[in-house]
Amino acid sequence: MKISVVTAVRNGAATLPRMLDSLRAQTHDELEHVIQDGGSTDGTLDVLRAQGLDGMALVSAPDGGIYQAINAGIRRATGDVIGVLHADDVLADASVLARVAQALADPGIDGVYGDLHYVARADASRVIRHWQAGPFDPRALARGWMPPHPTLYLRRAVFDRAGLYDTSYRISGDYDAMLRFLTTGQVRLAYIAHVMVRMQMGGASNRGFAQMIRKSREDYRAIRAHNVGGIGTLVAKNLSKLPQFWGQF
Template structure:
């Protein structure tokens, strides 16, 4: 069976300290069907020189001002020509060099519309600090997102046939809505049963936890209804507090 082309998209702004590890995690893959796209927000710290030095790995790149993270991600979507899009942003990494080949080997005869897996959290030095608080279910559907974003954005691949644009009305939680839309549109959802990414702790959403949660509540309200969303936030909040108390992080 023909192997899919994976469009991996990295968004970066002034990422001279984080981008190299991301590039290296893609460069080392033993899978040939990769289109690597970098969208830079007009960095001024040497990031552009780093991009230019790695053009043998980077298929397409652009450096220009944008209206925020999700506007930049939309630019990446416009540039993608693969069968799937996968966002591995600056500082994040593909889990190991065999990740993509092992994932694709599990597809079977038909390419699924959505592919997902697990995530490991890392610190700025690249050391693993533990698993993500929310775990992906064995069989994922859009309705599972009423319990929060059960799959990290860095560990979900979406077919370009159904991938929508990000709603830039949301500045911190448009990825939650994007994944929800993809799952709603999908005819087939595939659990890779593997860790797909290493996610750099302390990203944009975590740095803006309160406005991000407000946006996510609005998205949940529109998709699941006001009363069910309010009721669902009681156990979500209790689980969150328990996790923070035990792990001293969120």
């Protein structure tokens, strides 16, 4: 089973080596790394050319934002299964992609997801939030549940059937896409009870009050677009994050 990992990056030279090391360590050897660079100016391309995986598929060109770049990477991917790994995230251990392949050996499953650790930017060994996703229950969508997007791996057929990311979103395109996959797309997901990704705190969605407000507006738009709830769903989605901090200090 060939797994394509798509990385959309712009000026990620500082964190790319750790991410590349986590991919190189994987025990699953049928791996394609598809990199969509948005015209980096900080040495990102030098890092990729020096440290990138054998056979990496690299394109560097200006883009219209993160979701446009991810879409371009997915279109170029040749794997049976596709996931997204950002330049400042890492696969949690060497077994992650092997677990993905093992779960998707079941032809009745369209995709998989697992658990996620948010770690401090200054100290990647320090866990700030532990996101234990749990098994999928369609009723949980109305309570703001979603699988951790960085842990999500889907068969190529899912994108052919349900579409790519909506580029009119600037922050919540992943939430919108997952709601679409799980509602009209009828994607059948399996849960891997294992931490799959270690993600640095301080992403685009929480860099300041204005970004948080924009994210909430986009989240609500996605909730209404896919008929999974209303304002209560948005409130529950945000409140559900609080228990993820408990026991991490």
